[in-house]
Every structure is written in structure tokens, then in C-alpha cells.
Amino acid sequence: MRIVSGMRPTGKLHLGHYLGVLKNWIALQNDNDCRFFVADWHALSTSYEEKLNLRQLGRDLVKDWIAAGIDPERSTLFVQSAIKEHAELYVLLNMVTPLGWLERNPTYKDQLEQMRHKEIHTAGFLTYPVLQAADIILYGAEGVPIGEDQRPHLEITREIVRRFHHLFGCEIFKEPKEMLTPTSRLPGLDGRKMSKSYDNAIFLSDTTDEVWQKLRVAKTDPQRVRRNDPGDPDVCLVFDYHKALTDDATVQKIDADCRAGAIGCIDCKKICAASIERLLEPMRQRRADLDDDKIDAIVEAGNAAAKEEAGATMQRVNDAVFEISCHT
Template sequence: MYPDRVVSGMRPTGSMHLGHFHGALKNWIKMQSEHPCLFFVADWHALTTHYDDPAIIERSVWEMLVDWLAAGVDPSQATLFIQSKVPEHAELHLLLSMATPLGWLERVPTYKDQVENLANKDLSTYGFLGYPLLQAADVLIYRASLVPVGEDQVPHIEMMREIARRFNHLYGKEKGFEEKSIEAVKKLGSKRAKLYLELRTEYQQEGRDDALDQAHAMLDEAQNLSNIDRERLFGYLEGSRKLILVEPHAKLTAASRLPGLDGRKMSKSYGNAIALREDKDSVTKKIRTMPTDPARVRRTDVGDPLKCPVWQLHEVYSSNATREWVVKGCTTAGIGCLECKQPVIDAVIAEQEPMHERAQQYLDDPTLVRAIVADGCDKARKLAQETMRDVREAMGLSYS
């Protein structure tokens, strides 16, 4: 069984906004102290929608990395790297594409959503259709167990699991696998071997997930197994295949959908975002001009917070007492919309102050960011190369 590992990435389409912070970065910052984490800039993914203007990508890469560091991502705890600097991502993407059904790509919900929302771009390319598969390769190549994402990305994680499962089924065939697995079982000792076989039967015949979990825990504790025997026994638990790629799980954030200024999901492409390191005056102006409940045409009109985009920001930024004040004031016309918006403005500016401070050292000396990324790329590539050695061997491509 491979150790818990977190992998996530973002496309460098410009500076980060608060939606990225609340939807992903806050979770990254929390997880970096709990698990080994790899966070990457998905510059190849940026080409799926910016293939006709790649010049903006390089600038966006470094801007985004500074935003990550400003938000609190710590290079001493997490590995930061750039996707295109680890070419094994592309190799695994190519090999996975050979056995991935076309229908799996066409049914991903975000594919249709993006086509509709970015109607001004020609997205009838293989790169755009195939980006969920490249996304799968980005994660599977590190045998990650957890992927921190927003709700809209959950179908992608489910597809990654299906791809890993299909790959293991097609290529996890090892000559004499069952015989070798039975020999590995004996190495557990008579007591543990008996328990292992009982748990395997309970899982395979009765579908008991708790039996699978118990068996995994027992194998993790077994000291006298080689890595290859341990891997065989994990595969033997679930069937008669060697596990080569790990099925990842989605790790959702509590506030994975911070609304934009117009109430839709915050997105730079929608023009409704507040940048992570935006100027105070600009933040104030944007929030003060946000649309509110259409029923409040005049100051004296009562409103309904649930029909107002500003309320969704209060749910993220305001205390219970402030939210109670908003509900009472809005539903009785006791406060105006500008009064309602001020606590949000204050909270956003307060949240951004330390980000401005952390970013300054990297703005003053850009070589600091380059050094962090160079080190991260080296670490990531070593892990990726290990996986690709196993993938090539499984697919019969390890000949010389």
C-alpha cells in the first residue's frame, strides 16, 4: 500500500482570486501539515483554452506561484512544481489514452459547462476534450490518495478512480500472480495469514469494506514483507490483479464555492472576481457596487438576504452576530445595502493584509520563487519516474 499523498494543481490563467483561496488554497494550507503534499502549476492545462495565445502563460505561472506563497503555502512542508517540467505526466497521459473510452471524457459535466460559458473560444480540440485524462495522469502518476477539490471537480476524481481501476484490470497481470501471492501470505506467519485470508473472503464474498480496511491496516503493520510482496497482497485482497495505480479520493473544503460579485461561481473568465492581492480601494469599490436583492429598489424597501449575493459572502466572512444583524436589518429595511456590505469589505481587506506582506519578499527577489520551484520539480520528477517504470513494465514497454 502506498503512503497517503496529496496532489493538486491549478491552471495559470492569471492572478489568483478569493474563490481559489476559499475553494482550494485554505485546504492546501491545512493539509500540508498533515500529509506529504505536491502542488503544481498546470501550464499544459492552460493551453486547452489559451492555445492561441500562450504568451500570457509564463507570466501567469510566476504570478500564481507568488499568490500561493502569499496565501500561506509553505515550501518547507509542500512540494511546489510546474507540470511541464515533469514530462512523465505527458507520457502517462498518452498511455492512458490508449485504453480510455471516449464516452468517459464526453460525459464529464464541466466539459459541457465550459463549452457553454466560453462560447467565444473554439474549444473543439482534442486537448480540451482530453484535459480530464491529463488531469487524471497528473494525480495517478504520484499514486495520490487524496485530491483537494471543489464540488464541481468531484466527477473528475470519480473518473480518475475508474481509469486507475481499468488500468489495473488490464495491465496488473503478473505471471504466476496467485501463486506468488499465496507464498507472500505465508510470510505473514500462521496467525496473520489465517486472518488475512478470512478478511479477503469477507470482502470478496460479502463486500464488507470494514474487512478490507482491517486487512490493509494489518499489511501496513507487517514488518517482514518486501515492497513487492506487500503490493501483491494488496492486489490479492481485491481480486487477482497487481495494483499499479492508486484510486484517489476527493477531499472537499467546507466553503468550496465562494460566490463571485454577481452571485455565480467566482471566476476571472466571468469578470466577477476579487484578486487575492487586490488593492484595498479596488476591493472596496467592487463590493460596494455588487448587485443586491432586486426587491430593494429604495432604501426603505425590505429585502431577503437569501436572494442577495452579498449574503453568500457574509456566510463565509461574518460572525453569527453580524449575520443576525444583517438578517434583521435587511428584512426590516433597518439598514441599507451599503451598510450591509461594509463588514464584508472590512473582513476581506483584513484577510488580504498578511498576503500582501508575505508576497513582498518574492516580488523584491523573484529568484527565491525560481529556487523553490526548481527544487520541487526535482522531487516531483523522481516520484513520477518511479511510477512510470512500473507502468511501462506492466504494459510491456520496459524492453531495451
């Protein structure tokens, strides 16, 4: 199956990104034809005022992908802004996408509310789903791995495809299906959503010492004062980390020992730190072999492959739009 997905280069990736997205990508690349792209234009839709170095952030993002296990020999990795056909198709799709579809998008309304501290009442933010549609259908995506909150965007993509085909009489695009992924919502070290902006994240690029210093002060059961006090793992965020990263037998033992007051919070955190280390240490080793020149070479090869495919798609699109003819 052709799979297409992307990430915005707005900062370092953390454990939440790995569990919620990257772990799934790594599994998908084994049996599918995958296209993963750096969504740098999408980053501008909400972060245009932050003056981000998107070129370097894009390199760092790809470096994190490869360190985590994405294989550039099996997956095509490229940068959105390097493929101008994304913008070309975005313009054409905007011409035929009804404004009401975008204004009724529940994700748009939710994010306007959540990001009231930012000035995002822009055309780019409103038409974010149209650019997303262009990203997906340009490469004939059959499946798109998304979380539940992204389902409205993908439905807009399918509606745009149907409308384009109806208006121009050519069936050029596929209607992509969502691949709903069980998103592991790992909390941040303070109990809020894990985010670099909250300074509560464990990053995939953190050192052993950085991981421990962060985990050492993480919140646990507030009712547990002394080491031998019985605890409640269900209200301890460190236990959430165990459930995501520690083997089942150890998780069951920690659960029982915590409730019996047989294990202290520091000892529990040390076991958790060891689980995180087992995940991150291979990533550190792979990252050590990657420099900017190597990343640039990988991305340039991916850009070339993506541009060739995107160019062929846009030839058919332009034939349909400007000549009202279908070339299949």
C-alpha cells in the same frame, strides 16, 4: 495521506478561488503529504488561442498560493510542464483508454455547451481526464480534493488504473479517492459567477482601495430604495460575502438590522470591506516578501523533488509496458 491537486494558471486568483479551493488546501497541508502543481498544460486545453504568458502566470499563481498560506516547507509546489513524465504517462494511458469513456464524460458534454464561443473540439480537450489521471497517479495520490462536478473525472482515473493493471498484470498505481469539499460559491459583484472574464471579481492581490471601489458599487436588494427601507438579506449578494467572511455574531446583527431598516447598504458594505481586509492584509504582507527569483527557487526545488518521484514511477511503468514485468 498523499494529496495531489493542481490549478490552471489562467489569471489572478480571487475570493472565490480562496474559499472554494485554497482554504481547503491550507488545512490539508497541516496533516498530510501534499503535492500542489501549476497545471499549465491543462490551461492550453481551453486557452490555447489566448497566447497566455504561462510561465509568468505560473509564478503569479504560486505567489498567490504562498501569500494565502500554502507553506512550501510542508507542501511540494511544482510546474506540470517541467516534469516530462506527466506527458510520457499521458501518452501511455491514452493508448489503453477507450474513446467511449471520454465521450460519455458528463463534464466534457457540459463544457462543450458552456464554451460554445471557443473552439475546443480538440484531442487535448477530449483527453483532459487522461492527463488529469496521469497527474494524480504519477505521485501515488491517495486523496484528491475536488468539487462535486469533478467526480466523473476521478472515476475515469480509477477505471484507467484498473484497466492498466489488468492489461499489463502489474499493480503499480493507487486508486485515488475523492475528498469532496464544501465549495463556497461566492457570487461575483454583479450576481453572476465570480470570474475575471466578467470583470466582477475581488482578487487576492487587490489593494484596500480597489476592494472598496468594487464593493461600493456591488448589487444589493433592488427593492430597497431609501436607507430606512426594510431589506431582504437573502437577495443581497453582499450578505453572501458576510456569511463567508464575517463572524457569526455580526452576520446575525446585520441580518436583523437590514430587515428592520436599521442599517444602510453603504454601512453594511463598509463592514464587509473590513472583513475582506482582515483576510487580505496578511496576504499582502506575505506577498511583499516574494519576488520572481524567490518563487523560481521554490518551484525549482519542488520540480526536482517531483521529477525524482515521477521518474521512479515511470521506470516501473515502462518495465510493465515494454518488458511485461513488474519491478516493485
